[in-house]
Amino acid sequence: MSFRLVMLLWLLLCLHPAFGRDTGTDHSVVIDRYIQHFVVEPDGSYLLTVEQVKTLAAREALHDHAQYTISYNQSLDEVLAIDAHTEKADGRRLAVQPHQIRDQQETASQEAPMFQDTRLKIVVFPDVQPGDRVAVRYVIRRHTPLFPGQFEDLSAARFHRHRDFRLIYDMPPTMTLYADAVGFAPLPDQSPPGRRRYQWRYVDGDNERIELDSVSYLDYGKRLAVSTFPDYAAFARAYHARAAGKAVPNANIAALAASITRGIADPYARAVALADWVRRNIRYVGVYLGPGGVVPHDAASVLANRYGDCKDHAVLLEALLRASGIESTAALVNNGDAYRLPEVPTLGVLNHAIVYVPVLQLYLDPTAESVAGGFLPPALLGKPVLLSNSGGFAMTPGSQPARSKTSTRFDILADGSSRFTVTRTSSGASAEPYRRVVRATPQAERERFVERMLQGLGQQGAGVFEPGDTDGSTDDYTLSFSGNSLAFAHFPGPVGLATTYNFWGGLGDAVSGFVQEPERKQDFVCPSIDAEDELQFRLPPRARVLALPRPLVVEDGNFAYRSRYARRGATVSVIRRLQFRHTQATCTPEDYRRMRPALDKMMRDLRAQVVIERR
Numbered sequence: 001m002s003f004r005l006v007m008l009l010w011l012l013l014c015l016h017p018a019f020g021r022d023t024g025t026d027h028s029v030v031i032d033r034y035i036q037h038f039v040v041e042p043d044g045s046y047l048l049t050v051e052q053v054k055t056l057a058a059r060e061a062l063h064d065h066a067q068y069t070i071s072y073n074q075s076l077d078e079v080l081a082i083d084a085h086t087e088k089a090d091g092r093r094l095a096v097q098p099h100q101i102r103d104q105q106e107t108a109s110q111e112a113p114m115f116q117d118t119r120l121k122i123v124v125f126p127d128v129q130p131g132d133r134v135a136v137r138y139v140i141r142r143h144t145p146l147f148p149g150q151f152e153d154l155s156a157a158r159f160h161r162h163r164d165f166r167l168i169y170d171m172p173p174t175m176t177l178y179a180d181a182v183g184f185a186p187l188p189d190q191s192p193p194g195r196r197r198y199q200w201r202y203v204d205g206d207n208e209r210i211e212l213d214s215v216s217y218l219d220y221g222k223r224l225a226v227s228t229f230p231d232y233a234a235f236a237r238a239y240h241a242r243a244a245g246k247a248v249p250n251a252n253i254a255a256l257a258a259s260i261t262r263g264i265a266d267p268y269a270r271a272v273a274l275a276d277w278v279r280r281n282i283r284y285v286g287v288y289l290g291p292g293g294v295v296p297h298d299a300a301s302v303l304a305n306r307y308g309d310c311k312d313h314a315v316l317l318e319a320l321l322r323a324s325g326i327e328s329t330a331a332l333v334n335n336g337d338a339y340r341l342p343e344v345p346t347l348g349v350l351n352h353a354i355v356y357v358p359v360l361q362l363y364l365d366p367t368a369e370s371v372a373g374g375f376l377p378p379a380l381l382g383k384p385v386l387l388s389n390s391g392g393f394a395m396t397p398g399s400q401p402a403r404s405k406t407s408t409r410f411d412i413l414a415d416g417s418s419r420f421t422v423t424r425t426s427s428g429a430s431a432e433p434y435r436r437v438v439r440a441t442p443q444a445e446r447e448r449f450v451e452r453m454l455q456g457l458g459q460q461g462a463g464v465f466e467p468g469d470t471d472g473s474t475d476d477y478t479l480s481f482s483g484n485s486l487a488f489a490h491f492p493g494p495v496g497l498a499t500t501y502n503f504w505g506g507l508g509d510a511v512s513g514f515v516q517e518p519e520r521k522q523d524f525v526c527p528s529i530d531a532e533d534e535l536q537f538r539l540p541p542r543a544r545v546l547a548l549p550r551p552l553v554v555e556d557g558n559f560a561y562r563s564r565y566a567r568r569g570a571t572v573s574v575i576r577r578l579q580f581r582h583t584q585a586t587c588t589p590e591d592y593r594r595m596r597p598a599l600d601k602m603m604r605d606l607r608a609q610v611v612i613e614r615r
Contacts, residue, residue, distance in 0.1 A: 024207035028058035029065055029160045032133065037168040038153065039195075042175065044145030053135040054160075056128065066128040068136050073293065075117040076146070080139040086125045087133040096136075100124045146294050146347070147238045151175070152227035154348025155184075156218065157202050165202035167224055170195045175228050180343040183222025200224055213513070214522040215586055216338035218349060225342035225349075233391035235345035236332070239294055240388040243311065243330065246298045247318035253299060257323035267326055268360050268374075274320045275355070275373035276473070278366035282316060283307035294347070310335075311353040313366040318355060329389035331356040331363065333380060333396070337525065339586050341384055350386060356394065363396050370436055372473065375400055375429040378527055382585025398585045399528035401428035401475075406506045406531075410488065411538040414614070418488035420463075422503050423480040431477040434504075438479060439470040450483045453503060461485040493613035494546055497537060499565075499574045500606045507531040507578050508606050515599050519592070526587035529580035537572040542615045545572060549608035556598045558582055558591075563605050572610055578602075 032053040040046040056065055072079055084096035102122040125134045145151070155167055167184065170192065171177050177198050184200040191197040202222065210217060217223075229235040249257070260277050261270040285307055296302075296311035299319035308316070314330045321328045334341075335352035342349060354365045354376075363385075368377045382398035404426050411419045426434045438446075450463030463483015489495045500508040510529045517524075539545075545567050554561040560579040566572070582591070 024159050024209040025161065026159050027161065028056070028061040029158075030055045030057055031158070031160050031162045031165060033164045034157075034162065035164070035166050035168065036155070037170070038151075039170045040151045040172065040175065042149065042172045044147060044149050044151055046142050046145075046151065048140045048142065049137070050139075051135075051137045053133055055133050056130060059130045062128055062130070065134065066125050068123040068125070068134070070121040070123065070138055070140075072119055072121070072140055073117050074119050076142055076144045076293070078141045078143060079121060080141055082121065082123060082136070082138040084123050084125065084134070084136040084138075086128055087135060088127070089129075089131040094126045096123055096125060100126065147242070150228045150238060151177075152229065152235075152344075152346045152348075153225075154218075154342070154346045155224045157183075157222060159207045162202050162204045165204070166199060167202075168197065168199040169226060170197050171228075172196070176230075177226050177228060178230065178344045179227075180223070180225040182224075184224040198226070208521060211520055211522050211524065212516040213524045214337070214520075215340075215524065216334075216336055218338050218342075219340045220522060223342070225344050225346045227344040227346055229345045232341070232345045232386055232393070235350075236386050236388050236391035239330075239332065240391075242295045243315065243388065246296045247315040247322065248299065249319040249323035250300045253303060253316075253319050254323040256303070257320045260320070261324050268362065270324050271321060271326055271328075271357055271360060271362060271364065272373035274324060275317055275364040275366050278313055278317045278320070279369055279373065281306065282313055282366070284313065284367045284369065285309050296353075310367050314353045314355050317364060317366045321355070321357065326357060327359065328355050328357045328364075329387050330354075331385040331387050331394070333383055333385045335379060337379070339383055339523075345386075352380075354380065354385070356385065356387060370433045371429055372432040372475070375432070378429075378525075381527070398583070399581070401530075402430040402528070403427040403530040404430055404505065404507075404532070405534075406503060407534045408501055408503065409536040409538065410485075412489055412540050412543070414491075414540045416487055416489045416491045417461075418485045419482070420485060421480065421482040422501075423478060424503065424506075425476060425478045427476045431475050434479065435468075435470050435472065435477045438467045450481050453481070454483075454485055457501060459485045459488065489612070489614075491614045494611050495613065496609035496611050497572075499535060499549065499608050499610060500533075501535065507533040507576055510578060510580075511599065511602050511606060514595070515603060517592075520589040523586050523588050524592070525585065526580070526582055526591070527585065528582070529578055531578045533574075533576045535574040537610065537612075539570045539572065539612060540614060543570075543612050544615075545610065545612055547609075547611040548572070549605065549610070552601060552605045554598050554601055556595070558595060559598050559602070561598070561602050561605075565608075565610070572612075574610070576605075 032055055035051045037049045038046050056062060082101055086094040104120050123136055128134060157165055169177055173196050181200055183203050185203055187199040187201055260273050264270045264273055283306060296315045297308060299316045302308040302312045302316045318328050331354050332350040333352050333354060334349050338349050354363060356363055363376055365376055365380060371377050376396060380396055383396050385394050385396060387394055407423045409421050446465050449465040454461045461484045463481055465481045468477060468479045502509045510531050548565045551565060552563045558580055563576045565574055
C-alpha cells in the first residue's frame with residue numbers, strides 16, 4: 001500500500017493545478033482519517049487493514065478522488081474485504097455496490113502472461129459532489145512474503161491537510177522493526193499481548209511547492225521507512241538468495257552470446273554488444289520491484305518469451321555475460337529522482353535492477369531503450385547502487401560523454417524572407433535518444449516537422465526534414481532540415497535578429513533549464529552540459545549591420561561559456577560554446593545562489609540581437 005501511496009503522490013504533484021501556488025498544500029481535499037495497520041507474522045506474511053475517509057472540498061477534487069485504486073498481486077495476496085461509501089453533506093450514506101468495484105489487470109502487465117498476477121481493484125464512489133466525504137476500508141492478506149521472514153515498508157503523505165494519519169505495525173516480539181522517520185512522530189507503546197506495536201502519526205503542516213527538476217520528495221521531505229533488515233547488506237543477501245540460479249546460461253544462451261560477440265575481442269566491447277542486444281530484442285514490461293515481486297524469471301524463459309521486467313533483463317544479461325566469460329552482478333538502484341537512501345532498506349526506493357561488471361567498472365541498464373549500451377539513462381547517473389552479490393555499495397558515474405552541436409544558416413532575401421539550413425549532431429550518450437525519437441516518429445509527422453518547428457519560433461514556412469541514419473549504432477547521430485521562412489525580417493528596418501534558435505534542444509535550452517526557478521529551496525538535478533551552437537546570417541544586398549553584441553566569457557568553476565560575434569563581408573556569425581560540470585549529479589540551493597550571477601549573464605547574452613538595416 002505504501003509504495004502505491006508514494007507513486008500516487010508523484011502523480012498528484014505533477015498534475016494538480018494547485019501546485020502552481022506558493023504553497024504545496026492542495027486544499028481541495030482534506031484527509032479526515034487515514035489508518036494503515038499491518039499485523040506481521042514471523043514468516044513475513046501479514047494482514048493489512050487500511051481505512052481512509054476524506055472530504056472533497058472543491059469540484060476539482062472529483063476527477064482524482066471520486067474513485068480509489070487498490071493494487072495487489074494475486075499470486076502473493078488475497079483481498080479479504082472491501083467496504084466503501086459516499087457520505088453526502090446531508091448525512092446520507094450511499095454504499096458502494098459490488099458492481100461498482102471493478103477488478104482489472106494492471107496496464108503494464110497486459111499482453112505479458114508472466115506478469116498477469118498484478119491486479120487492480122477500482123472502487124467507484126456513487127454520486128460524489130463537492131462537500132461530500134468518501135470512505136473506504138479494505139483488508140489484504142499477504143500469504144507469501146517477498147522476503148521470507150522479513151518485512152519492509154515505505155510511506156509518505158499526500159500534500160493535503162491531514163487530521164488523523166497513523167501508521168501501525170504489529171510485529172512478533174522476535175522481529176525488530178528498524179525505522180527512518182522524518183515528519184512522522186512515534187506514538188506511545190500500546191502493544192497488545194504477545195505482540196510488539198510500533199506506530200507513528202504524521203505531523204501535519206504546510207508543504208513547500210515542489211520545484212522544477214528538484215530531487216525526489218523522499219530525499220528531503222516527510223517519510224517513514226521501516227524494515228526488519230538490520231542493514232543494506234542483509235537486504236542484498238535476501239535479494240540475491242531469491243534470484244540465485246536464475247542467471248545460469250544454457251546451450252541457447254551460450255550460442256547466442258557467441259553469435260553476438262563473434263569477432264569482438266575486447267571485453268568492454270563484448271559487454272556493450274550483449275547489453276545492446278538485450279535492450280533491442282527483449283521487450284520491457286514496466287513492473288516495479290516490490291509490487292511485481294523480487295524473484296526474476298530464469299534467463300532461459302526470458303529469452304524464450306522475449307520480454308520481462310528489469311530484473312528479468314538483468315538475469316538474461318548476466319547469463320549472456322557469463323557465457324562470454326565476463327562476471328557481473330545485479331545492482332539495485334532508484335529509477336526516479338531519489339538520490340539518497342533511507343537509513344533502513346526498502347524496495348520503495350530501490351525499485352530498479354541493472355547490471356554491474358566489476359572488472360570493467362561498467363554499469364549496464366538492459367531495459368533502457370533510449371540509450372545505447374555503455375551509457376546510462378540520465379536518471380541513473382550519480383546514484384548509490386546496492387550490489388546483490390556482495391552486499392556492498394557502489395556509485396554510478398555522475399556524468400558521461402554527451403555533446404551536441406547545432407549549425408544554423410539563414411540566407412536573408414531582399415523581401416525579408418529567408419532560406420535556412422539546420423544541422424544537429426548529437427554525440428555520446430545523447431546520440432541514441434535523438435535517433436530513437438526520430439525512428440519512432442511517423443512519416444506524416446516528419447513531413448510537418450519543419451513547419452511546426454517554425455511555428456514554435458513564431459514564424460511561418462515549410463521545409464524538408466532529413467532524418468539521417470536512424471538505424472545506426474555509432475556514438476554520433478546527425479539530422480538536418482532546411483526550408484523557407486516567410487517574413488523572417490521586416491525591412492526596411494532597423495531589424496533586430498535573434499541570435500538564439502533552440503531547434504530541438506540547443507545550447508539556449510540547456511541554459512534556460514537552469515533558470516526555471518527564480519530561487520531554490522530544494523536540491524535539484526543538474527546534469528553535465530557540452531554544447532556548441534554556430535549561427536550564420538547571410539545578409540541581402542544593401543543591408544548593413546548597425547550593432548553587434550559584445551562577446552562574453554564566463555568562467556566560474558562550473559560553467560565555461562564563450563560567445564563570439566563577427567561580420568565578414570555579407571555574413572554575420574555567432575558562435576557559442578558551453579560546458580557545465582559539477583562534482584555530483586545534483587546541485588544544492590547554495591550552489592544555485594552561487595551560480596545565478598553567471599546564469600543571468602548567459603541569459604542576457606542569449607537574448608542579444610544583431611541589428612541590421614536595409615536601405
